[in-house]
Amino acid sequence: MIKRSFLGTSLLCASLLLSACSSSEKRENYADLAQSELEVIGDKKASEWQALDNAAPVSYLTDLIQDDRLNQLIQEALAANPSLQKTQLTLQASLWSIKSQHGDSLPSVEAGLSAGKSEGSDTSYTADLGISWEADLWNKLAQSEQAAEKALASDEALYQASRDTLVANVMKSWLSMTANYRAIEIETKRLALLESNEQLIVKRFRNGLGDLEALDEARTSSSQSRSDLVEYQENLAIERRNLQLYLGTSDSLALLPNVDYPNVSLAFDDLPTQTLHRRPDLKAAFLDIEAADLNTSVAYKDMLPSISLSATLSETAESPTKALFGSPIWSLLGQLTQPIYQGGQLKAAAEIAKLETAQAYQDYKDTLLTAVNEVESTLGQEKVLSLQTKHIRDALTSSQKNLAQYEKKYRNGLVELSDLIDAQTTAFDLEAQLDDIIYQHLSNRVDLGLALGLGVNKE
Numbered sequence: 001m002i003k004r005s006f007l008g009t010s011l012l013c014a015s016l017l018l019s020a021c022s023s024s025e026k027r028e029n030y031a032d033l034a035q036s037e038l039e040v041i042g043d044k045k046a047s048e049w050q051a052l053d054n055a056a057p058v059s060y061l062t063d064l065i066q067d068d069r070l071n072q073l074i075q076e077a078l079a080a081n082p083s084l085q086k087t088q089l090t091l092q093a094s095l096w097s098i099k100s101q102h103g104d105s106l107p108s109v110e111a112g113l114s115a116g117k118s119e120g121s122d123t124s125y126t127a128d129l130g131i132s133w134e135a136d137l138w139n140k141l142a143q144s145e146q147a148a149e150k151a152l153a154s155d156e157a158l159y160q161a162s163r164d165t166l167v168a169n170v171m172k173s174w175l176s177m178t179a180n181y182r183a184i185e186i187e188t189k190r191l192a193l194l195e196s197n198e199q200l201i202v203k204r205f206r207n208g209l210g211d212l213e214a215l216d217e218a219r220t221s222s223s224q225s226r227s228d229l230v231e232y233q234e235n236l237a238i239e240r241r242n243l244q245l246y247l248g249t250s251d252s253l254a255l256l257p258n259v260d261y262p263n264v265s266l267a268f269d270d271l272p273t274q275t276l277h278r279r280p281d282l283k284a285a286f287l288d289i290e291a292a293d294l295n296t297s298v299a300y301k302d303m304l305p306s307i308s309l310s311a312t313l314s315e316t317a318e319s320p321t322k323a324l325f326g327s328p329i330w331s332l333l334g335q336l337t338q339p340i341y342q343g344g345q346l347k348a349a350a351e352i353a354k355l356e357t358a359q360a361y362q363d364y365k366d367t368l369l370t371a372v373n374e375v376e377s378t379l380g381q382e383k384v385l386s387l388q389t390k391h392i393r394d395a396l397t398s399s400q401k402n403l404a405q406y407e408k409k410y411r412n413g414l415v416e417l418s419d420l421i422d423a424q425t426t427a428f429d430l431e432a433q434l435d436d437i438i439y440q441h442l443s444n445r446v447d448l449g450l451a452l453g454l455g456v457n458k459e
Contacts, residue, residue, distance in 0.1 A: 038276065061167055140298055174258075201214050399427045402427075
């Protein structure tokens with residue numbers, strides 16, 4: 001009889017092991033595919049991006065602009081931005097969730113004390129202590145915990161991406177405030193000159209030296225300039241309010257723009273160590289693949305046998321003391337279970353997990369292509385804006401020389417006032433255009449640093 005029982009148990013174990021082998025399935029290693037794609041695209045693009053001018057080396061996004069006031073604003077935003085703080089709290093909750101999940105692989109202990117009384121008998125007390133533990137036979141619980149850790153690491157990378165984006169927005173908003181302030185200054189000078197010209201035209205008209213068309217044109221130009229000035233002033237106020245949102249404050253009194261643009265640097269000679277590998281969104285996408293792959297393994301192992309052990313100590317006595325400290329009766333139970341039929345739910349869960357891993361891989365490819373596109377777009381703008389800055393600066397220099405000649409000729413009566421006004425308008429237009437291109441260039445440098453994954457120091 002014992003041999004027959006042992007034989008049956010052996011056959012059961014063998015069948016369970018066979019089912020364990022059959023429940024596993026070869027899967028695509030999407031993590032290796034993602035890594036190889038990053039290396040191929042990254043090395044190829046890095047060689048293309050390397051063919052640029054050299055500049056001072058930088059390690060972080062904040063190294064692009066050296067300004068004490070800006071650094072203070074960045075620290076205020078990182079400390080008080082509500083959206084960023086909410087994300088940080090979510091990460092802390094996820095960390096505690098992982099610690100809670102870790103307890104699944106540890107034994108659980110429960111203790112209880114109960115009292116009961118029936119008619120014609122004394123009160124009896126029962127104390128019990130139960131210990132249960134599921135053996136991680138197939139490393140399923142460990143992989144489930146690893147998947148949760150990968151998911152948390154992905155969330156941390158996205159949190160870092162949020163920090164980087166916030167700092168970039170603060171820097172660009174701060175630059176935009178300077179741009180609008182300088183636009184107001186330029187337009188104020190233009191308006192003063194237009195009003196002076198208008199008064200001169202009125203005086204000439206009264207002396208019979210002009211016509212109504214010239215006066216109307218002068219008044220039109222002055223009114224247009226006043227309209228532009230109002231727009232620039234409101235743009236400055238809008239940018240100040242945007243910066244308030246980033247800082248998480250409603251106090252705008254201290255948000256004063258800089259009078260001049262800061263110096264911005266970016267290291268192009270150090271691109272091999274500042275390529276897409278530093279982008280936190282790519283890190284998050286790669287970690288999502290690893291987490292999904294681990295969840296797929298767990299889904300397949302849900303179809304495997306499981307072993308659980310439980311032990312119970314129990315004592316019943318007429319007093320709580322004897323029930324707690326008497327001689328308890330113990331029992332030990334070992335259980336081996338194998339899912340046989342659940343309507344295809346376990347198989348479906350495994351297939352869904354495989355598809356989610358494939359989706360995570362496609363998300364990674366999309367993130368990688370987006371990252372390459374962002375770098376190449378900002379590099380293209382870098383070249384264009386550099387050339388535009390040079391050409392408009394040369395044009396402004398020529399325009400200012402031309403204006404000086406027209407002023408001299410006008411004083412000598414060699415040119416008409418309208419010709420002088422045209423030269424003045426051209427000079428002011430070029431000055432405003434150059435100032436706007438300088439702002440776009442500086443803002444694009446911030447975007448380029450963000451696209452390359454320069455990021456923000458975690459400390």
